[in-house]
Amino acid sequence: MNPLASTKCARRGLMALAAMTSIFLTVGCGSSSSSPAPNPVGFGLGSLNGTYVFSSQGADAAGYPLAVTGAFVTVGTGSITGGTVDIIDVAFDILPSTPPAQAAQAITGGSYTVGSDGRGRASLASAYGTVTLDFVLTSTSHGLVSEFDTHGTGSGTLDLQTAVTSVSQLAGPYAFSLAGSDGSANLAPFATAGAFNLNSSGSIIGGGGVEDFNDNGAVISESLSGVATLGSGTGPGQITLTTTSFPLTFDFYPIDATHWKLIETDYNEFLAGDVLTATESTVGTMVFTMAGGISTTTSATSVANGGLMTYNANSVTGSEDVNTDGTVLTQVGFRGTPGATGLIGGRVVVTLSDFVPATQWVIYPYSGGLLMLETDSSAVTLGAAYPQSATSFTAPGSYGLNLSGANGANGGGEVDDIAQFNATTAVSPATNMTGVLDENDMGNLFGDRSLNPGTYTPDSPATGRGSIIATTNGTYLGGLTLEYYVVDSSTVLFIEVDTGQLAVGTFVAQSSVQPVGAARSRGAIVRPTLRPHAAVRRK
Numbered sequence: 001m002n003p004l005a006s007t008k009c010a011r012r013g014l015m016a017l018a019a020m021t022s023i024f025l026t027v028g029c030g031s032s033s034s035s036p037a038p039n040p041v042g043f044g045l046g047s048l049n050g051t052y053v054f055s056s057q058g059a060d061a062a063g064y065p066l067a068v069t070g071a072f073v074t075v076g077t078g079s080i081t082g083g084t085v086d087i088i089d090v091a092f093d094i095l096p097s098t099p100p101a102q103a104a105q106a107i108t109g110g111s112y113t114v115g116s117d118g119r120g121r122a123s124l125a126s127a128y129g130t131v132t133l134d135f136v137l138t139s140t141s142h143g144l145v146s147e148f149d150t151h152g153t154g155s156g157t158l159d160l161q162t163a164v165t166s167v168s169q170l171a172g173p174y175a176f177s178l179a180g181s182d183g184s185a186n187l188a189p190f191a192t193a194g195a196f197n198l199n200s201s202g203s204i205i206g207g208g209g210v211e212d213f214n215d216n217g218a219v220i221s222e223s224l225s226g227v228a229t230l231g232s233g234t235g236p237g238q239i240t241l242t243t244t245s246f247p248l249t250f251d252f253y254p255i256d257a258t259h260w261k262l263i264e265t266d267y268n269e270f271l272a273g274d275v276l277t278a279t280e281s282t283v284g285t286m287v288f289t290m291a292g293g294i295s296t297t298t299s300a301t302s303v304a305n306g307g308l309m310t311y312n313a314n315s316v317t318g319s320e321d322v323n324t325d326g327t328v329l330t331q332v333g334f335r336g337t338p339g340a341t342g343l344i345g346g347r348v349v350v351t352l353s354d355f356v357p358a359t360q361w362v363i364y365p366y367s368g369g370l371l372m373l374e375t376d377s378s379a380v381t382l383g384a385a386y387p388q389s390a391t392s393f394t395a396p397g398s399y400g401l402n403l404s405g406a407n408g409a410n411g412g413g414e415v416d417d418i419a420q421f422n423a424t425t426a427v428s429p430a431t432n433m434t435g436v437l438d439e440n441d442m443g444n445l446f447g448d449r450s451l452n453p454g455t456y457t458p459d460s461p462a463t464g465r466g467s468i469i470a471t472t473n474g475t476y477l478g479g480l481t482l483e484y485y486v487v488d489s490s491t492v493l494f495i496e497v498d499t500g501q502l503a504v505g506t507f508v509a510q511s512s513v514q515p516v517g518a519a520r521s522r523g524a525i526v527r528p529t530l531r532p533h534a535a536v537r538r539k
Helices: 005-021
Strands: 049-060 065-075 080-089 109-114 119-126 129-137 142-149 152-160 172-181 189-198 210-215 218-223 237-242 247-256 259-264 270-277 284-295 300-311 316-324 327-338 348-353 360-366 369-374 380-387 397-407 414-423 433-441 444-458 465-472 479-488 491-496 501-509
Touching: 049 142, 049 247, 049 259, 049 270, 049 414, 065 119, 065 152, 065 172, 065 247, 065 259, 065 270, 080 119, 080 259, 129 152, 129 397, 129 414, 142 397, 142 414, 142 433, 142 444, 142 501, 152 397, 152 414, 172 259, 172 360, 172 369, 172 380, 189 270, 189 284, 189 360, 189 369, 189 380, 210 369, 247 270, 284 369, 284 397, 284 479, 284 491, 284 501, 300 380, 300 479, 300 491, 300 501, 316 491, 397 433, 397 491, 414 444, 414 501, 433 465, 444 479
Parallel strands: none
Antiparallel strands: 049 065, 049 152, 065 080, 080 109, 109 119, 119 129, 129 142, 142 152, 172 189, 172 270, 189 210, 210 218, 237 247, 247 259, 259 270, 284 300, 284 380, 300 316, 316 327, 327 348, 348 360, 360 369, 369 380, 397 414, 397 501, 414 433, 433 444, 444 465, 465 479, 479 491, 491 501
16 A cells, blocks of 8 residues: 555664564464464355445554545445545655645455455555455444554444435534644644534534644634535545634545544644534443543653443543553542533533543533543543443354554554454353454554453443453464443443553444344444654654
8 A cells, every 4th residue: 555665664664673572562463373263143245235434543654643534335246346535644744745635536446355254354446555454344334444454554444325415414413523643743642522513505503613622732622613515426525624723624424414434634633533413412321431642752651541430410420440551540430520511512521530641521412422532731532432221242142343552651553453253151261252353563464363262251240341351372472451341232342451552442243134224333433543652753
């Protein structure tokens, strides 16, 4: 995929050396002597048939922010017959004097595979080069994605598109959540969340938009205006989200009228994420994960946290697990006080006590739960909370998993995993999960790793929280140590609590046939992929 191979060669060598020094700390690095047998679920080439919107957000092999979003077309036979892709690599804003136009490139061909366990790969050819996506299907309409090529890595989703033929179909209220890096010299972590109301002409209704920003600990809240225009075919639409401080331009790919994928195309800041139908605030027991960090020109800190909380208009109480550069705290109690309600988009400011590291959230309710942005100077973290409807996931059952995180301390390189596993009803400490895992460690690819032995252990009494410990095979032995949080019987969020790696992710129950009218999984909609960088300089 990489047209800058010669200019990046030295930088890639440094990144490879860094990866080698921490390889014993990572999940499943190295090579496998033999490929493990997959767990058959019933998927095949025909499981992908139609137009699919995909996204991946992470870092290229040199550590610069990289986002890929688009739509491809298949007819269920293993061929990619068309589509469009946006590829925004910050390196293009560093090396050339003028960034090339990488937005809205035609997908000129490609192919894909799908195994019986739902794991597969899609190669998408364009004038830019070839992007390879590693995925695991959870149904014929939804999957979890990692980029899987030597150019870089990232994490995202894959969704069957329901055609939107008129901008009037998009009229209504939305909340959004975007993450990435700012345009400063050290490409500091940057995130935003907000809400707006579109009219039938695609304009944000006057007085109907608000946006909060956290730019490496500098917090701003401003009113929002803008306009959206619809693309044609598989081409993206365009939307401007304009505030006083950050007038930003995005391409967007609608999955349907309730959910779009956004990718910034102006090279002013580097953001990507989701727009979702807004709704009234959800209250009750919630499951959440957040991730991000903060950086200076000499150091960077990464953080991931997750847990359960009780949320209502008067109070927030809960317990979190947190991993800060490999330092892990478990079941830290916290509380919070929501501010005024009835604000634009249902926006609520929550003042926190005893939460690590945040002291304040801004929350925007949407159709699946709550979008959450840290709005203080401690760090830049972003995530989501979902109403909990079960305290255990179904077993026996088959699941697709993805994980996105960072290796080591001080803003270590990004790592992304795709896996499939079967969960049984065996009693701990017996092995009760087996599967196969693929990993992309900053463009270093490790496929078909055995995720075995693995054990999941629910907390007792059951609250929906539990622990997973799994090993992987190969020259370098690694493993997964996770704390997980059950959203419903088929959807689970988790954070990684290894001392050498931190990550967030999800696993979702698989069904090789998508029931008519079935809702998409709420997990894995919001992918908090903030990557703090230390001493990354733009020319």
